[in-house]
Structures are given as structure tokens and as C-alpha cells.
Amino acid sequence: xxxxxxxxxxxxxxxxxxxxxxxxxxxxxxxxxxxxxxxxxxxxxxxxxxxxxxxxxxxxxxxxxxxxxxxxxxxxxxxxxxxxxxxxxxxxxxxxxxxxxxxxxxxxxxxxxxxxxxxxxxxxxxxxxxxxxxxxxxxxxxxxxxxxxxxxxxxxxxxxxxxxxxxxxxxxxxxxxxxxxxxxxxxxxxxxxxxxxxxxxxxxxxxxxxxxxxxxxxxxxxxxxxxxxxxxxxxxxxxxxxxxxxxxxxxxxxxxxxxxxxxxxxxxxxxxxxxxxxxxxxxxxxxxxxxxxxxxxxxxxxxxxxxxxxxxxxxxxxxxxxxxxxxxxxxxxxxxxxxxxxxxxxxxxxxxxxxxxxxxxxxxxxxxxxxxxxxxxxxxxxxxxxxxxxxxxxxxxxxxxxxxxxxxxxxxxxxxxxxxxxxxxxxxxxxxxxxxxxxxxxxxxxxxxxxxxxxxxxxxxxxxxxxxxxxxxxxxxxxxxxxxxxxxxxxxxxxxxxxxxxxxxxxxxxxxxxxxxxxxxxxxxxxxxxxxxxxxxxxxxxxxxxxxxxxxxxxxxxxxxxxxxxxxxxxxxxxxxxxxxxxxxxxxxxxxxxxxxxxxxxxxxxxxxxxxxxxxxxxxxxxxxxxxxxxxxxxxxxxxxxxxxxxxxxxxxxxxxxxxxxxxxxxxxxxxxxxxxxxxxxxxxxxxxxxxxxxxxxxxxxxxxxxxxxxxxxxxxxxxxxxxxxxxx
Numbered sequence: 001x002x003x004x005x006x007x008x009x010x011x012x013x014x015x016x017x018x019x020x021x022x023x024x025x026x027x028x029x030x031x032x033x034x035x036x037x038x039x040x041x042x043x044x045x046x047x048x049x050x051x052x053x054x055x056x057x058x059x060x061x062x063x064x065x066x067x068x069x070x071x072x073x074x075x076x077x078x079x080x081x082x083x084x085x086x087x088x089x090x091x092x093x094x095x096x097x098x099x100x101x102x103x104x105x106x107x108x109x110x111x112x113x114x115x116x117x118x119x120x121x122x123x124x125x126x127x128x129x130x131x132x133x134x135x136x137x138x139x140x141x142x143x144x145x146x147x148x149x150x151x152x153x154x155x156x157x158x159x160x161x162x163x164x165x166x167x168x169x170x171x172x173x174x175x176x177x178x179x180x181x182x183x184x185x186x187x188x189x190x191x192x193x194x195x196x197x198x199x200x201x202x203x204x205x206x207x208x209x210x211x212x213x214x215x216x217x218x219x220x221x222x223x224x225x226x227x228x229x230x231x232x233x234x235x236x237x238x239x240x241x242x243x244x245x246x247x248x249x250x251x252x253x254x255x256x257x258x259x260x261x262x263x264x265x266x267x268x269x270x271x272x273x274x275x276x277x278x279x280x281x282x283x284x285x286x287x288x289x290x291x292x293x294x295x296x297x298x299x300x301x302x303x304x305x306x307x308x309x310x311x312x313x314x315x316x317x318x319x320x321x322x323x324x325x326x327x328x329x330x331x332x333x334x335x336x337x338x339x340x341x342x343x344x345x346x347x348x349x350x351x352x353x354x355x356x357x358x359x360x361x362x363x364x365x366x367x368x369x370x371x372x373x374x375x376x377x378x379x380x381x382x383x384x385x386x387x388x389x390x391x392x393x394x395x396x397x398x399x400x401x402x403x404x405x406x407x408x409x410x411x412x413x414x415x416x417x418x419x420x421x422x423x424x425x426x427x428x429x430x431x432x433x434x435x436x437x438x439x440x441x442x443x444x445x446x447x448x449x450x451x452x453x454x455x456x457x458x459x460x461x462x463x464x465x466x467x468x469x470x471x472x473x474x475x476x477x478x479x480x481x482x483x484x485x486x487x488x489x490x491x492x493x494x495x496x497x498x499x500x501x502x503x504x505x506x507x508x509x510x511x512x513x514x515x516x517x518x519x520x521x522x523x524x525x526x527x528x529x530x531x532x533x534x535x536x537x538x539x540x541x542x543x544x545x546x547x548x549x550x551x552x553x554x555x556x557x558x559x560x561x562x563x564x565x566x567x568x569x570x571x572x573x574x575x576x577x578x579x580x581x582x583x584x585x586x587x588x589x590x591x592x593x594x595x596x597x598x599x600x601x602x603x604x605x606x607x608x609x610x611x612x613x614x615x616x617x618x619x620x621x622x623x624x625x626x627x628x629x630x631x632x633x634x635x636x637x638x639x640x641x642x643x644x645x646x647x648x649x650x651x652x653x654x655x656x657x658x659x660x661x662x663x664x665x666x667x668x669x670x671x672x673x674x675x676x677x678x679x680x681x682x683x684x685x686x687x688x689x690x691x692x693x694x695x696x697x698x699x700x701x702x703x704x705x706x707x708x709x710x711x712x713x714x715x716x717x718x719x720x721x722x723x724x725x726x727x728x729x
Contacts, residue, residue: 038698043087043133043193044450045695047265048330051452051653053696057703059657062727063672063682069704069726070112071687074099079128079521081513082718083691084710085191085448085649086133090697091143096158098131100710100720102149106161110699112724116161120149125526129206130191132262132448132692137196137223144223146201148190151175153203155226168226175205176214178228180237181252183214192262192327192448195272197303199223202272204259209321211287211588213280215251216258218299220306230306234258234276234294241308242293254288256280257295261448262327264343265303266357272303273330273343277323283431283471283592284319286378291316298328298345298353300360310360314347316382319374319430320471321442322348326450326651330357333458334620344453344619346446346462349427350395351388354619364390364622371428376473377589381430390622394615395440395464396607397427403607407636411600418598418606422470431471431592439607441469442595449651449664449693453619454675460617461652461660461675463630466645467605472593486547489555496541497552500594505556512595519557527553604633610645614652614662616678626678631665649691649713663690663707666714670694670707670725688712688719702726 038055045051058066076082076099088097095109099117106115121127127150135146136158143158151174155167163171176188187208194203200220207214218232234257235250236243246254256279264273279288279295296315301308315322328345333354341357354363368384396403404415423429423436430436444465451462487495494503497515501507505515518527531541531549541549598606605611610629617624631646650664654675663670668689672682688711696705706724711717 038703039092040088040090040695040697041136042195043089043262043693043695044264044327045653047195047267049262049264049327049450050329050331050455051450051651051693052455053653053655055655055696055698055703056657057698058655058659058696058705058727060659060674060681063657063659065727066672066682066684066705066725067728068684069724071724072105072107072112072114072722074101074103074105074720076101076103076720078718078720080718081712082128082710082720083130083712084708084719084722085130085692086708087693088695088706088708088722089134089136090695090699091136091138091158093699094158095697095706096134096136096145097708097722098134098147100718101126102128102131104134104145104147104154104156104161106145106158107722109697109704110702112722118154118156118161118163120152120154125523125529127526127529129189132191133193135193135196135201137201139199146194146223148175148193148203150189153190153201153221153226155223166225173221173226175203178219178231179215179217180231180233181215186212186214186255188214191260195263195265196223197265197267197270197272200229200303202263202265202303204261204263204274206260207255207258207280209256209280209282211255211281212253213255214258215255216260216276218259218274218301218306220303232274232299232301232306232308234299235279236293245291245293247287247289250288254279256282257292261323261325262450264327264330266330266341269358270303271309271357272301273328274299274301275324275326275328275345278315278318278321281588281592282319282321283473284376284379284588284590285317286376286380286588288317289380291382292318296322296324298324298343298355300343300357312353312355312360312362313386314345314351314353315385315428317380319379319381320428320438324348325444325447329451329453329460331453331455331458331460331619333363335363342619344451344460346394346451348440348442348444348446350393350397350440350445350464352391352394352460352462352617352619353388362388364388372425372430374430375432376430379430381428385428387427391617391619391624392622394462394613394617394627395445395466397439399424399437399439399468399607405600405604405606405608407600407602407604411602411604414601415598415606431473433473435470435472435593435596437468437598438471439468440465441467441597442471443469443647443649447649447651449649452652452654452660454654456656458619459625459654459675460619461614461654462617463612463614463648463652463662463664465612465647466607467611467647468598468607470596470598472596473590474593476589476591486545486551489551489553492544492548492552493555496544500538508595508597515556524553524557527556604636605647610643612645612648612665614660614673614678616660616675625676628673628678630662630671631667631669634667647714650707651693653694653696655696661694661696661705663692663694663709665689666716668709668711668716670705670723684725686719686723687721689714689716691716702729
């Protein structure tokens with residue numbers, strides 16, 4: 001067991017190593033020391049996002065003795081489905097993270113007591129969205145924390161939590177500025193923290209998923225001033241690489257191709273690795289014929305200039321929402337007796353793509369294989385998709401009748417009936433009018449929790465959702481292009497909202513929230529803002545006439561709309577603009593019906609377990625070391641029955657103590673597994689489901705493991721706490 005003195009020795013040695021690395025790297029002394037100091041300075045543990053800790057005080061022999069060391073309750077008022085997805089960072093004994101209402105807090109890392117709090121919505125309308133953590137930067141005596149809330153990127157003094165007034169506009173910059181075109185009220189924010197390279201904060205964004213969405217260009221901000229130092233356009237302009245993979249002049253209006261999942265940085269090489277999502281709209285690409293670079297790509301950029309070094313597109317012309325869901329992992333593997341620095345990228349489809357970090361050459365063969373065509377009018381699905389030959393997928397990708405649930409005879413009969421009405425085919429079978437089975441579903445396979453890598457062994461640990469969803473399309477409603485009198489609230493809701501929120505307004509308990517009782521949780525102004533900008537997976541409906549926006553808000557609030565508030569569209573001073581925008585929104589002949597998990601009548605996945613797994617993959621050989629179900633539904637357990645696994649959000653971390661820690665599951669537990677065998681060594685209940693990735697750190701010679709317990713997804717109760725575990729003192 002490590003003693004306090006040994007931790008101090010490690011810190012000194014590590015600091016010297018970091019200083020030497022900084023000199024070799026040419027980073028002018030701006031370095032991020034190795035994790036052996038006891039810190040967890042980046043949400044992914046280090047710039048390479050390996051989620052590895054060199055701490056080993058907690059190990060296989062004593063992990064079963066872990067107990068709660070402290071619990072922090074944010075005290076936020078928790079609306080239905082609030083969440084905490086953040087991974088805390090820990091620097092010099094201070095823990096920085098966010099709360100359910102998107103306040104930033106600094107805590108003492110040894111006891112969880114609050115040192116300061118900053119509320120970005122003080123004095124203005126509060127907006128809610130996921131946040132996965134904050135960014136720390138320091139040089140000399142300067143220490144800053146960066147984070148995003150709604151459209152704003154903030155810079156805070158790490159000691160006090162006060163905005164740095166010389167950064168941008170009195171402490172913040174607007175993420176909608178600097179995209180090369182005016183995006184108006186289009187949805188844009190950042191759910192994942194950016195990354196630091198020297199004096200740059202490199203930031204991605206989350207944008208809408210429908211037509212008219214903002215572009216997802218990558219920008220690097222000066223950490224002191226907030227000025228944009230470089231921009232990489234993910235939707236190229238004429239003369240730029242990738243321009244011909246889009247229709248002519250698509251850059252003027254195309255959206256998406258954004259990096260919402262986070263990035264990784266090779267400080268020595270000066271390369272930032274950027275995973276991107278699909279172009280919009282997600283499920284119909286008739287207006288964006290072509291491969292659509294740099295959507296669905298891993299792009300290696302010069303971190304100092306934003307110049308492209310190499311790229312690989314993992315899905316061509318995506319029409320199945322196959323965003324790259326997590327920051328890649330930097331890893332060193334063995335090949336023919338030599339070390340190769342590599343970058344590993346997990347996908348929603350359950351693939352691991354592995355590339356040489358410098359050249360971008362695949363380290364296992366990748367084949368372009370034929371995939372099914374689309375029968376939707378105007379859609380031109382790309383005829384092939386890239387398939388890595390190793391490692392094997394970590395999720396199921398095809399289904400047969402033999403895979404359908406046998407939980408009960410009734411469940412089997414209902415699911416089998418659905419199966420014969422749905423379209424089912426190989427991976428990348430396109431969306432269809434009757435509905436296409438998508439396996440793994442829209443939330444993976446791999447998801448935003450990402451993977452962890454044992455930097456001493458080149459083993460990747462990744463958890464997976466293993467459940468099907470349905471991708472169904474329908475003809476676009478002719479009313480979208482109508483210029484007749486505005487519809488009443490009930491009609492607008494039925495035509496625009498009910499396909500996702502359902503006729504009873506109860507949503508699906510996960511991506512689509514309930515609107516029952518919305519008036520008690522949101523003001524009319526807040527509801528109007530969500531309609532205007534969109535939120536999460538809900539696209540912006542800015543093109544609705546103002547009268548219809550007011551009408552649907554009033555309908556949902558149980559209020560009557562007066563004639564003065566329901567004036568005819570052609571009386572509006574912006575009538576021509578509104579009509580044009582509605583026509584533009586309706587240019588696609590099809591629209592997505594809504595996010596729909598395929599479940600049996602009792603709400604369980606329509607396929608046999610496991611419904612969630614944890615996997616260990618040797619990246620040097622591509623072989624699986626082990627694979628186990630992760631999580632359980634206790635109500636389904638019978639004597640001797642193995643765990644079913646559950647859907648999950650959040651990822652693993654791995655330590656030098658021989659352990660993999662992960663929460664993520666519906667059963668609201670955190671667990672530790674033997675990293676060599678997958679054997680369960682410890683588990684503990686959380687006050688709410690831990691849909692986040694943990695971190696581990698040492699303070700005063702004591703190692704802690706901390707995780708957010710925010711719940712809120714998959715119908716689980718919401719929570720407001722962070723829970724830290726440690727060995728008894």
C-alpha cells in the first residue's frame with residue numbers, strides 16, 4: 001500500500017518528468033503533469049483521454065473495504081428528468097464540477113465541502129441541458145476554469161469562481177458567433193468540455209439535428225482573451241478538402257458535422273483528434289447527396305493552427321444518426337515487437353477503429369462492404385460502408401427470430417408480431433416507411449461515457465448498450481408549407497409534437513420528456529424559448545408562426561389564447577419570411593417519426609439479454625480478454641439467474657491497482673471489477689443512478705473514487721449528489 005510519503009515522492013518525480021516533457025515539446029512550460037501526482041486534471045484523466053490512473057492504494061486485495069467518504073448535495077431544485085453527466089476534475093486538492101442546474105462548484109476534494117459556486121443563469125432565463133464537465137488551465141499564477149452553459153463559454157477564476165472579465169464579453173463568449181454565417185436562433189451549445197493545447201481552448205459544439213441546423217465547425221479560443229485563433233470548417237467551402245462530397249454550395253445552409261462528444265490531444269505531436277457527428281437532417285439525406293465530409297469522421301488537426309493532418313470517415317452519408325459518440329483514446333500498442341502510438345475510436349455501431357496516431361493508417365484492415373439501398377424517394381444511400389475486420393464488434397449488429405425475447409410467452413408473441421411488420425436487415429439498413437430495426441440502437445453500442453485504456457497493457461475497456469431501436473419515416477406534413485390561418489394549439493401539438501411526446505404527452509421516459517404538468521416546471525417564456533431554439537434531441541421550430549408558438553404553449557399550459565394573441569399569419573409583419581421559412585423546412589419529402597426503443601409490452605428490450613455489457617479488448621491483437629453483462633434488473637432475477645445487463649450511460653475508468661470502476665447502470669450501483677478477469681470485486685448503492693463516468697484522485701495520501709449520482713434517464717429518479725468512496729482511515 002502506498003504511504004503519504006510515497007505519494008509525495010511520486011508527485012516530485014512526476015513534476016520533473018512533466019517539466020522535461022514540456023521542454024522537449026516546445027509548450028513554453030504549459031504542461032499537464034501525469035496522473036501519478038494524484039490529480040485528475042482532465043475529464044478523461046489526461047489529454048489523451050485514456051481514463052487511466054496510476055494510483056494503486058485501492059487494489060484488488062482491499063477494494064471490498066471501500067466505504068462512503070463524503071457526499072455532496074448540490075441543493076438544486078430538481079425538475080423531472082434532471083441529470084448530472086459530469087466527470088469531476090481534481091487539481092491540487094480542489095474538485096471542480098457542475099450541478100443539475102448547470103452551476104459550477106469547487107469543493108474540497110478531501111471532504112466534499114463547498115468552496116464556491118457560480119450560477120451562469122443568475123438574472124436571466126434558466127436553460128437546461130447535459131453537461132459533462134469543465135476544463136482547467138494554468139500558467140504561472142493564472143488558474144482558470146472553463147465551462148459552457150447554453151450558448152455561453154465562460155472563463156472563471158479557479159480560486160474564487162468569479163468570471164475573468166478580460167475574457168470575451170466580461171467573462172464569456174457566444175458560441176453562435178464565428179461560424180461563418182448567421183445562425184439566428186438555431187440550437188447551439190456545448191455538452192462536453194473542450195481541450196487545452198498551450199494557450200488554446202479547442203471547443204466543439206452540439207447543434208440541432210433537423211433541417212436548418214447550425215454547422216459544427218471546430219474553433220480554438222485564446223484562453224486569455226476569448227478571441228477565436230483558428231477555425232476548422234467541418235462543412236467545407238469551395239476549394240477546401242471535402243467540398244465535392246456535398247452538393248454545390250451546401251456550406252451556405254448545411255448543418256451538423258459537429259463534435260459534441262469531446263476530443264483528445266497528443267501534446268508531444270501537437271495533434272488534436274476530433275470525432276464528429278452526422279450532417280443534418282439525421283435520417284433523410286436527399287438534399288445532401290454525397291459522402292458528406294467531415295461528418296462522421298475522426299479528424300486529426302494541427303492543434304496550433306487547425307490545419308487538417310489526416311481524417312477517416314467511419315460512416316459515409318449518414319442517415320442513421322451514427323455520430324461518433326465519445327472522445328477517442330490515445331494508446332500505445334505492440335506490433336511485431338515494437339511500440340506503436342495509436343488512437344482508438346469507439347462507435348455507436350459497436351466498432352473500434354484503430355489508427356496510427358501520426359499517419360492515420362489503420363492498424364487492422366478496414367473493408368468497404370456493400371450495404372442496402374434506400375427506397376425513400378430522393379434518398380441516395382451510400383453503397384458501401386467501412387467495416388473494421390478487428391476487433392470484432394462489442395455489440396450485436398443483426399437480429400434473427402432466435403434473438404427475440406423469451407422473457408414470457410406473451411412478450412415473445414407481441415415482439416414476434418412486431419418483428420414481422422418491421423424491416424430487418426444487415427447493419428446500415430436504411431430508415432423506412434414501415435420502420436427499420438436498428439441494432440445497436442441510436443444510443444449505441446458505444447456512447448458518450450467512452451472507453452478507458454490501461455496504458456501499461458494496451459487493453460481497452462468499453463461498456464455497451466445492446467438493445468434495438470426503430471427508425472421510421474413518414475411523408476412530411478403538407479401543413480408545414482401552408483400559409484393559411486394559424487392552427488390552434490391542439491392541432492399544432494398533434495402535427496408537430498405528438499410523434500415524440502405522444503398523444504398523452506407522457507414522452508418515453510428518456511430522450512423525450514413528459515409534458516404533463518409542464519406549467520408547474522417551466523414558465524411560458526421558457527417553453528417559448530425551447531420551441532424557438534430546440535433542446536437536446538428536439539429540433540428548433542423557429543419557423544412556426546409566432547401565433548402557433550403561443551398557441552401550443554397555451555395549450556400545454558391549459559390556458560386559452562385570446563384573439564389578439566392568435567392573429568392570422570398574413571397579418572404578421574414577417575408573413576413573407578415566415579412562409580418562406582416554413583417552405584424551406586418542408587423541402588424534405590420525409591420526416592423522422594421519433595426516437596423509439598423497441599420494447600416488449602412490459603417495457604423491457606425486445607431481445608434476449610444481455611442488454612448491457614462491459615468488454616475488455618487487447619488492442620495489440622484485437623482479441624477479447626473478457627465480456628460480461630453489466631447491471632441487472634432485480635425484479636427479473638430468479639434463483640441462480642445471471643444478470644441481464646441494463647442500458648447504461650457513463651463509462652469506465654481503469655487503475656494501476658488492477659481495477660475497472662464503473663457506475664452507468666439502471667440499478668443505481670457503482671462497481672469495481674478485476675481488470676484482468678472481469679470478476680466483480682465490489683459494488684455499492686448510489687442515492688440515484690450514476691449516469692456519468694467516475695474519476696479517482698489522491699489527497700493527503702488517501703485515494704478516492706468519486707461519481708455523480710444524478711439519475712434522470714431511463715425513467716429513473718433524479719438526484720443532486722456526488723459520492724466519494726475511500727478505504728477506512
